[in-house]
Amino acid sequence: MDGISFLKEVRSINTNIPFIIFTAFGDESTVIDALNNGADFYLKKNYDILIQFFELIQIVKMLVARVHSEELLRKSEEKFRTIAECSNDWVYWINPHGSMVYISPSCERITGYNQEEFYLDPGLRDRIVFLEDITVWDTYKITCSNERIPISLDFRIIHKNGSIRWVRHTCQQVFGSNGQYVGLVANILDISSLKDIEAQVLCERNNFLEIFRASPVGLLLINKDTEITKANDAFSTMVLHEPADIIRKRAGGGLFCVHSLEDPRGCGYSSSCPACPLRNGIEAVIRDKTRIHDGIIALNLVIRGTPEQRWLKINAEPVDIEGEGYVIVAIDDITKLCQIDDALRESEERYRSLFENMLEGYVYCQMLYDTKGNPNDCICLDVNDAFGQLTGLKEVKGKLISEVVPDVMEETPELFDICNSVVVTGEPTKFEINFTPLHIWLQISVFRPKEGHFVAVFENITERKLANEALVSINHKLNLLSNIIRHDIGNELQVMLGYLEIIGYNELDPKLQEHIRRINISAQNIGQLLAFSKDYQNIGVKVPIWQDVKSAITRIVNSMGSTSIRIEIDIFGVEIYADPLVEKVYYNLIENACRHGEKISQIRFYGREDVGGYVIVCEDDGIGIPDEYKKKIFNREYFKHTGFGLNLSREILDITGITIQETGTPGTGAKFEILVPRGKYRFIGLGE
Numbered sequence: 001m002d003g004i005s006f007l008k009e010v011r012s013i014n015t016n017i018p019f020i021i022f023t024a025f026g027d028e029s030t031v032i033d034a035l036n037n038g039a040d041f042y043l044k045k046n047y048d049i050l051i052q053f054f055e056l057i058q059i060v061k062m063l064v065a066r067v068h069s070e071e072l073l074r075k076s077e078e079k080f081r082t083i084a085e086c087s088n089d090w091v092y093w094i095n096p097h098g099s100m101v102y103i104s105p106s107c108e109r110i111t112g113y114n115q116e117e118f119y120l121d122p123g124l125r126d127r128i129v130f131l132e133d134i135t136v137w138d139t140y141k142i143t144c145s146n147e148r149i150p151i152s153l154d155f156r157i158i159h160k161n162g163s164i165r166w167v168r169h170t171c172q173q174v175f176g177s178n179g180q181y182v183g184l185v186a187n188i189l190d191i192s193s194l195k196d197i198e199a200q201v202l203c204e205r206n207n208f209l210e211i212f213r214a215s216p217v218g219l220l221l222i223n224k225d226t227e228i229t230k231a232n233d234a235f236s237t238m239v240l241h242e243p244a245d246i247i248r249k250r251a252g253g254g255l256f257c258v259h260s261l262e263d264p265r266g267c268g269y270s271s272s273c274p275a276c277p278l279r280n281g282i283e284a285v286i287r288d289k290t291r292i293h294d295g296i297i298a299l300n301l302v303i304r305g306t307p308e309q310r311w312l313k314i315n316a317e318p319v320d321i322e323g324e325g326y327v328i329v330a331i332d333d334i335t336k337l338c339q340i341d342d343a344l345r346e347s348e349e350r351y352r353s354l355f356e357n358m359l360e361g362y363v364y365c366q367m368l369y370d371t372k373g374n375p376n377d378c379i380c381l382d383v384n385d386a387f388g389q390l391t392g393l394k395e396v397k398g399k400l401i402s403e404v405v406p407d408v409m410e411e412t413p414e415l416f417d418i419c420n421s422v423v424v425t426g427e428p429t430k431f432e433i434n435f436t437p438l439h440i441w442l443q444i445s446v447f448r449p450k451e452g453h454f455v456a457v458f459e460n461i462t463e464r465k466l467a468n469e470a471l472v473s474i475n476h477k478l479n480l481l482s483n484i485i486r487h488d489i490g491n492e493l494q495v496m497l498g499y500l501e502i503i504g505y506n507e508l509d510p511k512l513q514e515h516i517r518r519i520n521i522s523a524q525n526i527g528q529l530l531a532f533s534k535d536y537q538n539i540g541v542k543v544p545i546w547q548d549v550k551s552a553i554t555r556i557v558n559s560m561g562s563t564s565i566r567i568e569i570d571i572f573g574v575e576i577y578a579d580p581l582v583e584k585v586y587y588n589l590i591e592n593a594c595r596h597g598e599k600i601s602q603i604r605f606y607g608r609e610d611v612g613g614y615v616i617v618c619e620d621d622g623i624g625i626p627d628e629y630k631k632k633i634f635n636r637e638y639f640k641h642t643g644f645g646l647n648l649s650r651e652i653l654d655i656t657g658i659t660i661q662e663t664g665t666p667g668t669g670a671k672f673e674i675l676v677p678r679g680k681y682r683f684i685g686l687g688e
Contacts, residue, residue, distance in 0.1 A: 007034060019039050021034040021039045088106055089104075089106055089189050090103075090104055090106045090107045091104040091185070091187055092186050092188075093185055096181055096182065100118060100125075107188075110188060110190045111159060111165075112159045112161055128158050129155065130156035130157060130164060132156070136155060137155055148173050150172045151171055151172075152169065152171075154166060154167070154195075155169065165190060166190070166191045166192045166194070166195040167191060168191045169186060169187075170188075172184070172186075212232050213233060214233075215232055215234060215330075217234055217330050218232065218234045218235030218237075218238045219328065220328070220329040220331070221326055222286075222326060222328075223324065224325050224326070226286070228247060229248075231246040231247065281314070282329060289318050310335045311337070314329065314330070314332075316328070316329045359386055360390075360457050360458060360459050361386045361387040361456075361457070361458045361460075362384040363382070363387055363455070363456050364449070364453065364455050365378040365379060365380055365401070365419075365453065365456070366453050367420060375419070375420040375423075376409070378400070378454075381398070382397060383397055390458070390460045391438060392438070407437050408437050412433065412434075418431060418446065419454050423448055423451075423453070426448050428445065428448070430443070430444070431446075432444075441460070441461045441462045441464075441465040442458045442461065443461045444457070489526070493523055493527060493530075497523050503516060544655060545578075546576070548575050549571045549574045549576060549607070549616060550571045550574070553605055556590065557569075557590070563594065565602065565603060567605075568606075569605045570606040570607075571607045573684050574614065574682075574683060575681065575682050575683075576656075576658070576676045576681045577679075578653065578656050578658060578680075579652050579653075579656065581652045582653070584645075584649065584652060586605075586618075588645035588646060589649070590603060590618075592670075593618075593620040596623075597669070599622055599623060600620050600621060600669075603618065604618075606619075610675070612675055613675055613676050613678045613680070616673070619670070619671045620669045620670050622670060623666075623669075624665060624667050624668055626666050630661075630662045633662065634660075656680055659675045660673070660674050660675075661675075
């Protein structure tokens with residue numbers, strides 16, 4: 001076996017055993033063949049044995065050192081591989097030629113691609129970079145190749161399943177012991193969860209800043225030096241400064257100052273403000289790590305040199321932000337609320353004074369019901385002094401009505417029905433009742449202050465009722481006397497007219513005939529006066545009622561029989577509140593028009609709503625009324641004997657505040673306008 005064959009055999013068994021080949025001078029082909037088959041060195045045979053051994057010793061030392069280095073490198077690589085393969089990070093090694101010579105198994109956990117896919121496809125590492133991050137990735141790779149220090153980059157990759165992952169890529173150049181560049185080592189960490197947390201923190205920070213900015217309460221962030229580092233719009237509005245002008249200012253000096261009412265003049269904006277309770281409180285929070293909760297104080301808020309009395313509610317809380325101590329201060333200007341509270345207190349005092357001194361009786365009750373839901377009693381929760389004075393009842397607060405007035409349910413059940421109706425519906429009402437258990441008349445107003453309760457305000461009208469009864473009795477007697485006298489005078493008048501008729505005119509002296517004619521006219525006037533007194537005595541006797549205008553006029557027209565004058569009624573769905581004798585008004589207007597209109601052919605009734613109320617118009621096409629008589633026609637004694645009817649009409653209308661006037665044009669017709677004030681007319685049937 002020659003040396004080359006022996007070399008091949010050795011290398012087939014172990015490639016790491018050092019191999020030195022001896023060759024003769026000039027045998028260059030053998031040297032080349034040996035080196036190609038794995039020889040480490042060659043040594044040419046020399047006749048000087050000492051030189052030969054010296055060269056051999058040097059070669060052996062060199063080979064021993066190389067083998068030792070390779071062993072250390074092998075052990076180092078094994079250690080690196082062991083660490084890399086046990087790590088959750090993706091680790092890879094790129095040799096000086098740019099090829100990946102090692103990829104840790106964690107690449108699949110981070111990217112979804114296994115080691116073999118990266119080995120077989122060297123461009124895969126670049127293709128998984130997110131499109132928007134490719135530019136920074138390319139720049140980063142260039143930087144890594146030029147820098148010897150570790151460099152990191154956070155960017156996004158596309159996982160094999162299509163999801164987006166955030167990774168932190170750290171790259172480090174590696175050099176051998178001799179300073180020779182041996183490649184790049186990269187470590188990739190999945191930081192998606194960290195980025196999610198950062199995004200959440202950023203979102204929460206933005207939300208906090210938005211809440212801070214938009215809060216209606218003044219908010220400040222103050223550092224340990226009591227400097228304002230952040231202020232919201234509400235606070236800037238409170239102190240009349242822009243938020244940017246507030247930053248780095250101190251509460252209590254330079255920008256604004258808060259002083260107690262005991263020191264209204266303040267410190268004059270000195271840089272140090274010992275009189276400022278707000279600043280002193282903030283310093284205490286910083287110093288003692290305490291907190292201020294709902295501290296309400298009356299202060300003079302000094303703004304731009306002008307002290308204004310304010311009520312402030314202050315909360316202060318120590319917080320730690322990035323290792324630094326701060327105080328969040330919330331300042332709520334509750335001045336208006338306190339003013340409202342003071343006004344409410346004053347109102348309550350006025351109400352209590354009114355309650356205690358009012359002349360009307362007041363009782364506040366809770367309605368009680370039986371098992372069937374029917375009202376059967378009530379509790380008196382509160383009464384005023386007038387209650388006892390008007391009813392004679394004492395110590396009723398907290399008691400049942402049935403205890404105070406035992407027979408109330410049996411004698412006045414309608415009282416409970418009315419009060420319960422108010423409790424159920426919430427509709428207030430006013431009524432009069434003969435309260436027989438106490439033998440008094442009461443006028444009661446009832447309303448519901450809250451569910452299940454009612455308030456009754458009443459006055460004792462017993463004396464008024466007795467006076468009314470006496471007045472009714474007197475009126476009845478007067479009417480009876482008036483009827484008797486009028487009837488007797490009427491009878492005597494008819495006798496007198498009869499005798500005048502018997503006397504006649506034919507055979508008497510002309511002067512005597514004239515006297516008899518005048519006596520006859522006077523007698524007829526007396527008859528008209530008796531008729532007027534009969535109508536007038538009935539005015540106001542009956543209670544006013546709601547009456548349909550068109551129906552009332554139609555009844556009058558129908559009662560007058562046929563006539564050559566056309567009467568139109570253009571009023572629909574209107575009722576007025578008037579004395580029941582209002583039909584006589586319409587009758588007088590029609591009768592006067594027919595009698596005194598001369599050339600009249602038409603009478604028209606129509607209406608319109610005006611600023612002052614509703615106007616009923618009666619218009620004809622007769623000769624009209626001269627201007628000088630327009631106001632006098634409503635006098636009882638004036639103008640063609642119309643005064644009785646028009647005067648009576650005005651009195652009837654005046655009962656409910658209705659007025660009448662003549663507004664026609666002389667020569668073209670009379671025009672009477674009846675003005676019904678608001679509240680005394682209503683429209684009916686318009687929704688049908």
